[in-house]
Amino acid sequence: MELLGYAGAVLMGLSLGLMGGGGSILTVPILVYLFSIDAVLATTYSLFIVGFTSLIGTFSHIKMGNIHRTTALVFGIPSVFSVFITRALIVPAIPDQLFSIGALQITKPIALLLLFAIIMLFAAYSMIRRKKQKPDFEKIQYNYPLIIMQGLIVGAVTGLVGAGGGFLIVPALVLMAHLPMKKAVGTSLFIIAINSLLGFTVSLFHKETINWNFLLTFSAVAVVGILIGSLLSKNIANEKLKPGFGWFVLVMGIYIILKETLLK
Numbered sequence: 001m002e003l004l005g006y007a008g009a010v011l012m013g014l015s016l017g018l019m020g021g022g023g024s025i026l027t028v029p030i031l032v033y034l035f036s037i038d039a040v041l042a043t044t045y046s047l048f049i050v051g052f053t054s055l056i057g058t059f060s061h062i063k064m065g066n067i068h069r070t071t072a073l074v075f076g077i078p079s080v081f082s083v084f085i086t087r088a089l090i091v092p093a094i095p096d097q098l099f100s101i102g103a104l105q106i107t108k109p110i111a112l113l114l115l116f117a118i119i120m121l122f123a124a125y126s127m128i129r130r131k132k133q134k135p136d137f138e139k140i141q142y143n144y145p146l147i148i149m150q151g152l153i154v155g156a157v158t159g160l161v162g163a164g165g166g167f168l169i170v171p172a173l174v175l176m177a178h179l180p181m182k183k184a185v186g187t188s189l190f191i192i193a194i195n196s197l198l199g200f201t202v203s204l205f206h207k208e209t210i211n212w213n214f215l216l217t218f219s220a221v222a223v224v225g226i227l228i229g230s231l232l233s234k235n236i237a238n239e240k241l242k243p244g245f246g247w248f249v250l251v252m253g254i255y256i257i258l259k260e261t262l263l264k
Contacts, residue, residue, distance in 0.1 A: 005034035006221050013225020015245060016057055018232060025123050025163055028116055029252055035214075039109035040091075044203040045215055046162030047087075051196030052219045053226055058189045066186025071177050074144065075151045075169070076191045082155025083195045087202040091160065110260050116161040117260075120253030123163075126171070127246030146176050158195045166192055 008030040015026075027049050031042035061067055098106045106114075150172040154165040166188050173184040204210070 001034050001036075005030050006218070008034060009218050009221040010225040010228075013053060013222040013227075014229040014232075016053055016222075016226050016229060018229040025120055025249055026252070028113075028162055029256060032113065039113050041208060043091075043112060043160070043162035044200060044208055044210075045218075047158070047196045047200035047203065048215055049219050049222060050162065051193050051198075051200060053222045054189045054193040054196065056223050057226055058186070058193055061186030061189060064182075064186070066183050067190050068177075068179055068183045068187050071173060071179060071183075072187050072190055074177070075147050075154075075173065075187075076194060078148045078151035079155035079158075079191060079195055080198055082152045083159045083199045084155075084202060086156050086159025087199045088205075090156075092206055104261060112161060113256055113260050116163070117253045117256035119157060119161060119163060120249050120256070124246045124250035124253060127242040127249065147172065150176065154191075155195060158192075159199050162196075162199070165195075 008026060012026045012030070027046040028039070028042045031037045031045055032039050037045065058067070094108050094111070096108050098108065098111055100106065150168065154168050154172075157163060157165045157168070169188040169191060170181075170184045173179045173187055174181060177184075179187065
């Protein structure tokens, strides 16, 4: 199972390298089902893994000038604030036993996994649906209220379930800030890296036991996947890969919901 888990880490990295996002949605299921890590701790691990891998991916975009600093601040500041509040106050305040439905006890780990699965379904839909190619906008504009609200939502998602939220950030930057796609992807990776690493740092203050050897090994394997994906991306159009990967994420999301409810 661990071999499958590390293979999943490579797949996650490949997705990030090829498509600039999407792969981080697999991290928590891999950690929970293939490495038998508690779901709450898995979200903490995921924050580090997603943050570290996104940071590696950011460097190439910095060299290419694909980080739009103003947008990163407008979107990033409310997002960082939301991550901090969610990870420092909301996650620790969630009780271990929430409620029951018949014989099914909904615990904190189960609730986080179900929330994660729902987010996976939205991510899958975002990757599967066909989008009309729009020309890059010549002038970057800002719809400040919507961007700030989106930043708060993405920060909460990142803090709760450990996913970077790139499938939310990139469309928001394209539609609400009128960023060209390449700048949206680069800026998104930068925001994801900052949010995730901040969320992980906040979690350390709650005295969670971190297996650093495992965490660094998994992250290193994922980085190998990113580097391979970045090389392959020069020859493979990501629009051809997204639908197939989206169907895979959809199946995974449905599997988590069934396993944590009907198959318990």
